[in-house]
Amino acid sequence: MFKLDARLEADTLLIHDLPLCRVLLMNDSQFPWLILVPRVEGVTEIIELSDEQQQQFLAESAQVSRLLQAQFTPDKLNVAALGNVVSQLHIHHVARYKSDIAWPKPIWGAQPVVAYSQDTAAELVTALKKALAE
Amino acid sequence: MFKLDARLEADTLLIHDLPLCRVLLMNDSQFPWLILVPRVEGVTEIIELSDEQQQQFLAESAQVSRLLQAQFTPDKLNVAALGNVVSQLHIHHVARYKSDIAWPKPIWGAQPVVAYSQDTAAELVTALKKALAE
Incomplete structure (x- = not known):
């Protein structure tokens, strides 16, 4: 049975379950940063x-990539x-800006995390959940 | 028409053209490190x-991943x-070891590159080319 890794669980906020992947928001306000975790046990x-799962992952990765572009208009x-x-x-999807830190x-591992305020996190989770469920 | 970026060309050795992607060996002896570049103009x-290209990329990424596992037995x-x-x-495929630097x-950007010796590079390119063309 799939169980989310404890470190991933502690560092993120749950957005939504797509057919294959759990979509998490990294709790770091410095970057719009989503993580896809295929709900498959024992896979690294x-x-x-x-x-079939790789095909589905590709589709969900594209969906999340387009969502990041639409919501955050990143440079890359x-x-x-x-x-490691x-x-x-788990597959990181990060919206990057030429102006980001x-x-x-x-x-990864380059600067300390800056958590979202509770209000901002709640708003962002709601907006992303809505966008992904559409 | 597809033209390989000048920086990628300078930093790598050509291995082989798969149906979609050019496969390059990063000229850094610290890591077995292959780069896939879809031969499509103007794509970032x-x-x-x-x-269709995404499907083909997925297949070639899997081929290169399996090759790295078979040739180098990495930890990850x-x-x-x-x-950025x-x-x-271009999509990096790197064989990592718990013992690597x-x-x-x-x-990326963490430590200076250490180029292969000419002999080692030639041997590696030949071996990888052969493995990819099989």
Whole structure:
């Protein structure tokens, strides 16, 4: 049975379950940052998903990418499956700006997280949930 | 017409052209590191590829991922489309080890490149070309 990794659970806010992936908002107000977690037990690499699951992942990754572009108008998307710290397969989708604090470097492990205020987080979760469920 | 970005060309060695993507070896002996560049002009995000091209990219990404696992037996793969420095769409596929110099951090922009010796590069290119063409 699928169980979300404890570190991912602690660092994120739940947005929505798509057919394959759980969509999480990283609780870091410095970047619009969504994480897709395929709800499949014991998987650490994209190529460990079945062909059907890989197809579905591709579709959901595209949906989330378009959502980030529509909602945040970034200069660039960063899409990455790293997993060096948390091995449970999860794929980062980050809206990057030339003006953001880490640009042009990658964001991971580069600067301390700045959590959203409770109000902002609640608004953002509601807006993203609505956009994804449409 | 597709033309490889000058920075990518300078930093890498040509391995092979798959049906969609050019496969490059990053000239950094610290990590087994392949880069897929879809031979499509003017594309900076995966979602800008057509549906058919996205399918083909998924297949070629899986092929390259399996090749890295087979040849290098890494602890983890890192697969990432960043493009903050070079905007031409290119997708990193990196074999990571718990013992590598950057672990568990991402490798990009973190430490100076250490180029392969000419002999090692030639051997590696030959071996990878053969494995990809099979």
